[in-house]
Amino acid sequence: MAAVDLNAEALGVPRKQLMESSGNAVARACRDLADPGASVAVVAGRGNNGGDALVAARFLKAYDVTVHLLGRPETISTDIARENWDALVAAEADRRTVTDSAGFDLGDPDLVVDAMLGTGVTGALREPEATAARAINDSSATVLAVDVPSGVDADTGDAAGLAVDADRVVTFHDDKPGLGDLDCEVVVSDIGIPEAAELFTGPGDLLALDRDAQSHKGDHGDVLVVGGGPYTGAPALAAQSALRAGADLARVACPEAVAREVQGYSENLIVRGFSGDRLALQHVPDLLDFAADRDAVVFGPGLGDADESLAAVREFLAAYGGTAVVDADALQVVPEVDTEATLICTPHQGELRKMGGETDADWETRRDLVREFAADLGHTLLVKGAYDVVSDGDAVRVNRTGNPGMTVGGTGDVLAGAAGALAAVLPPLDAAAVAAYGNGRAGDLAAEAFGGGLVATDLLERLPAALRGDEA
Ligand SMILES: NC(=O)C1=CN([C@@H]2O[C@H](COP(=O)(O)OP(=O)(O)OC[C@H]3O[C@@H](n4cnc5c(N)ncnc54)[C@H](O)[C@@H]3O)[C@@H](O)[C@H]2O)[C@@H](O)CC1
Numbered sequence: 001m002a003a004v005d006l007n008a009e010a011l012g013v014p015r016k017q018l019m020e021s022s023g024n025a026v027a028r029a030c031r032d033l034a035d036p037g038a039s040v041a042v043v044a045g046r047g048n049n050g051g052d053a054l055v056a057a058r059f060l061k062a063y064d065v066t067v068h069l070l071g072r073p074e075t076i077s078t079d080i081a082r083e084n085w086d087a088l089v090a091a092e093a094d095r096r097t098v099t100d101s102a103g104f105d106l107g108d109p110d111l112v113v114d115a116m117l118g119t120g121v122t123g124a125l126r127e128p129e130a131t132a133a134r135a136i137n138d139s140s141a142t143v144l145a146v147d148v149p150s151g152v153d154a155d156t157g158d159a160a161g162l163a164v165d166a167d168r169v170v171t172f173h174d175d176k177p178g179l180g181d182l183d184c185e186v187v188v189s190d191i192g193i194p195e196a197a198e199l200f201t202g203p204g205d206l207l208a209l210d211r212d213a214q215s216h217k218g219d220h221g222d223v224l225v226v227g228g229g230p231y232t233g234a235p236a237l238a239a240q241s242a243l244r245a246g247a248d249l250a251r252v253a254c255p256e257a258v259a260r261e262v263q264g265y266s267e268n269l270i271v272r273g274f275s276g277d278r279l280a281l282q283h284v285p286d287l288l289d290f291a292a293d294r295d296a297v298v299f300g301p302g303l304g305d306a307d308e309s310l311a312a313v314r315e316f317l318a319a320y321g322g323t324a325v326v327d328a329d330a331l332q333v334v335p336e337v338d339t340e341a342t343l344i345c346t347p348h349q350g351e352l353r354k355m356g357g358e359t360d361a362d363w364e365t366r367r368d369l370v371r372e373f374a375a376d377l378g379h380t381l382l383v384k385g386a387y388d389v390v391s392d393g394d395a396v397r398v399n400r401t402g403n404p405g406m407t408v409g410g411t412g413d414v415l416a417g418a419a420g421a422l423a424a425v426l427p428p429l430d431a432a433a434v435a436a437y438g439n440g441r442a443g444d445l446a447a448e449a450f451g452g453g454l455v456a457t458d459l460l461e462r463l464p465a466a467l468r469g470d471e472a
C-alpha cells in the first residue's frame with residue numbers, strides 16, 4: 001500500500017487527497033448506519049487512520065459529532081493528519097484531547113467511529129487506546145471501524161490482545177487479507193488511487209529495496225555473469241551493473257581468451273576464465289558447480305550465437321535449479337528448454353519474436369500478449385521497448401522510464417546485470433520491474449548530461465542514484 005501510495009503521488013494524486021476521499025467514504029458509511037441528528041463519537045488516533053476520521057467529522061454536518069483525539073495535538077505523527085486536526089480547531093468543532101486514560105469519556109453515542117489505529121499498529125494496544133477500546137466495546141453504540149478494527153493486524157486478522165469489536169469496517173482501495181475472517185461487515189471504498197499507480201512502475205517500487213540496518217556481506221547478492229567471447233565489454237558492463245544495483249559480489253565467467261580484457265574493465269569484478277575462446281558444452285559441469293553457490297546468474301551478455309555456445313546454455317539451464325536472468329543470444333534457447341530454474345528473460349521485441357512471442361505497436365495489446373507468452377513459457381518476461389512490459393504470466397507491470405538515447409549499445413547489458421542483482425533479493429516480477437525502472441531512470445539522468453550522446457557506462461554511474469529515487 002505504501003508503494004502504491006508513492007506511485008499515486010508521482011502521478012499527481014498526493015496522499016492528502018486520498019485522505020480526503022477516505023474521510024468522505026467514512027462519512028458515507030456513517031450516514032448509512034445512523035440517521036441525521038444522531039450522536040457520533042469520532043475516536044481518532046495520532047496517525048493517518050485518525051486523520052481519515054478527522055476528515056469525516058467535517059463531512060458530518062447533519063450529526064451531533066464529538067471528536068476525541070487520543071494524545072496531544074503536537075504528537076500527531078503526520079503532517080496531513082495534523083492539518084486536518086487544525087482545520088477542526090479553526091472551525092471550532094466539538095472536540096476533546098485525551099492525554100491520559102483517566103481523561104477518556106466516550107459518553108453515550110449512537111455511533112462510534114473507531115479511527116485509533118489502522119495499518120500502522122504495532123504490538124498490543126497501549127494507553128489511552130486500550131481504555132478507549134474497552135469503552136467502545138462496552139458501549140451499546142454501533143461501531144464503524146476505519147480501515148481495520150483498531151488492534152487487528154490488517155494482513156493476518158490477528159490481534160495482540162485487546163481489539164475493537166466493530167459492526168462494520170470501511171476499508172480503502174482494496175480488500176485487506178486479514179479482514180476476511182472477522183465477524184463484521186466489510187465495505188471496500190474506492191478512494192481514487194489511479195489504476196496506473198499499480199500498473200506503471202514508480203518511486204514506490206523502490207521501497208522494496210530498503211535495507212535492514214543489521215545486514216551482512218553477502219545478504220545483497222552474489223551474482224555470476226556468464227558471457228563474453230565475441231564481445232568483452234558486455235559481461236563487464238552487466239557485472240558492474242549488478243554491483244551498482246546493490247549486489248555484494250559480482251563474478252564473471254568468460255573464455256580465458258578474453259578474461260584479462262574483462263578484468264581490465266574493473267578491479268571490482270571477480271573474473272574466472274574457462275578454456276578456449278567461447279562457451280562450449282565441456283564447460284557446463286564446472287559452471288553448474290560454480291553457479292550453485294551464487295544467488296543469481298546472468299546468462300548471455302556478449303556470449304554470441306555460436307551453436308556450441310547455445311548448446312551449452314541449453315544444457316546448463318536443463319540442469320540448473322536457481323535463479324537466472326537470460327539475455328541476448330541465450331534467449332533463443334529458452335522456449336525449448338525444460339528447466340526447474342526461475343528465469344527472467346529480457347528480450348527486445350526482435351528477440352521476443354525469435355523466441356516465438358508476438359508483439360504489437362499498441363502497448364496495451366503488447367501487455368496482454370506478453371502476459372500470455374510469459375504464462376506459456378512459465379517464466380518472467382521483461383520485454384524492452386519505449387514502454388517495457390514485465391509479466392510473470394499473471395501480474396503485469398509497465399515501465400515508462402528511459403529515453404531514445406538509450407538505443408546505444410550496452411544499455412541492455414546494464415539492465416540484465418541490474419536484474420540479476422535484484423533477482424538475488426526480490427521476487428522475479430519485482431526484480432524485473434525495479435530493474436527496468438532503475439535502468440530507465442539512470443538513462444534519463446544520463447540524458448540530462450549527455451543527451452543523445454550518452455553511453456552505457458554513463459548509466460552505470462547513475463544507477464545508484466536512480467535506485468535511490470533521486471530526482472532527475
Ligand atoms: N494509501 C494509504 O495507505 C492510505 C491510508 N490511509 C489511512 O492511513 C492508515 C495508516 O496510517 P499510519 O501509517 O499513520 O498508521 P496508523 O494511523 O494506523 O497508526 C500509527 C500511529 O499509531 C501509533 N501506534 C502504533 N501501534 C500502537 C499501539 N499498539 N498502541 C497505541 N498506539 C500505537 C503510532 O505511534 C502512530 O502514532 C490506514 O489504516 C488508513 O486508515 C488513508 O488515509 C488513505 C490512504
Ligand SMILES: [K+]
Nearest residue numbers: 117146148150
Ligand atoms: K481503526
